[in-house]
Amino acid sequence: MRLVFLGAPGSGKGTQAVWLQGRFGIPQISTGDILRKAVTEGTELGKKADSIMKSGALVSDELIIALMRERLGQPDCARGFILDGFPRTIAQGESLDAMLGPARAIQSAIFFEVSEAEIIRRLTSRRTCAQCGRIYNILSDPPPASGACGSCGGAIIQRKDDSEETVLSRLKVYEEKTAPLKEFYYKQKKLYILRAEQPVERVRAELEALLAGLQAV
Ligand code: AP5
Numbered sequence: 001m002r003l004v005f006l007g008a009p010g011s012g013k014g015t016q017a018v019w020l021q022g023r024f025g026i027p028q029i030s031t032g033d034i035l036r037k038a039v040t041e042g043t044e045l046g047k048k049a050d051s052i053m054k055s056g057a058l059v060s061d062e063l064i065i066a067l068m069r070e071r072l073g074q075p076d077c078a079r080g081f082i083l084d085g086f087p088r089t090i091a092q093g094e095s096l097d098a099m100l101g102p103a104r105a106i107q108s109a110i111f112f113e114v115s116e117a118e119i120i121r122r123l124t125s126r127r128t129c130a131q132c133g134r135i136y137n138i139l140s141d142p143p144p145a146s147g148a149c150g151s152c153g154g155a156i157i158q159r160k161d162d163s164e165e166t167v168l169s170r171l172k173v174y175e176e177k178t179a180p181l182k183e184f185y186y187k188q189k190k191l192y193i194l195r196a197e198q199p200v201e202r203v204r205a206e207l208e209a210l211l212a213g214l215q216a217v
Pocket of ligand 1: 007009011012014016033035053060085086088122123126127161170198199201
């Protein structure tokens with residue numbers, strides 16, 4: 001199974017991708033998570049990405065494409081993968097097609113449809129474990145009152161790019177650079193729309209039904 005999860009920031013891609021990774025035993029690959037780890041570790045990539053991510057802009061296509069070429073060549077991707085947050089520009093989509101070739105081509109791109117008001121609500125109330133990356137939400141899925149992550153005991157933080165001001169600029173960048181990928185995958189007859197403005201369990205059930213339908217084809 002080779003899937004792309006498309007959608008605005010906060011549409012719930014990471015929440016469902018992490019679940020699906022456990023369900024199907026294929027890796028969830030989040031370019032955002034890879035970049036945040038690089039920032040925490042202070043690598044060259046992290047130094048280049050840090051201020052760009054804080055501002056809500058996109059890291060250069062060149063850096064991201066090189067990073068993904070290396071990641072998709074790793075053995076755990078042989079049985080498939082879920083791409084969460086990549087591609088994010090048409091140039092990234094075209095490079096992805098070229099690097100996979102026809103034998104390993106993307107099978108489906110699933111678009112998470114959520115309104116802008118809901119996205120702002122979700123992102124400004126999101127909390128994340130700084131250690132293992134587990135996603136919480138103070139409104140719908142609150143972290144333990146102790147302030148320590150329920151999975152690993154790490155510190156719960158609010159991502160720097162989840163302030164309302166940065167969320168608004170991320171949405172602008174999304175509309176300009178990433179939204180055209182819907183058309184890109186539609187033209188390839190690979191686009192599926194997921195009604196993602198529902199409770200997590202409902203979205204999960206619809207996603208599971210959609211994937212079962214795709215496997216049956
Ligand atoms: P990245 O980390 O990829 O951020 P994003 O795409 O903006 O996605 P998010 O993680 O914000 O949202 P999500 O859709 O995964 O939602 P989530 O499941 O967490 O990228 C960060 C930055 O890195 C970018 O701005 C850019 O600078 C850089 N970058 C990354 N990839 C790049 C690329 N390819 N090219 C260039 N630059 C790149 O859910 C959000 C919240 O809602 C959570 O609190 C969750 O609990 C809650 N929630 C989820 N589902 C539901 C539901 N159904 N109902 C209620 N609440 C829900």
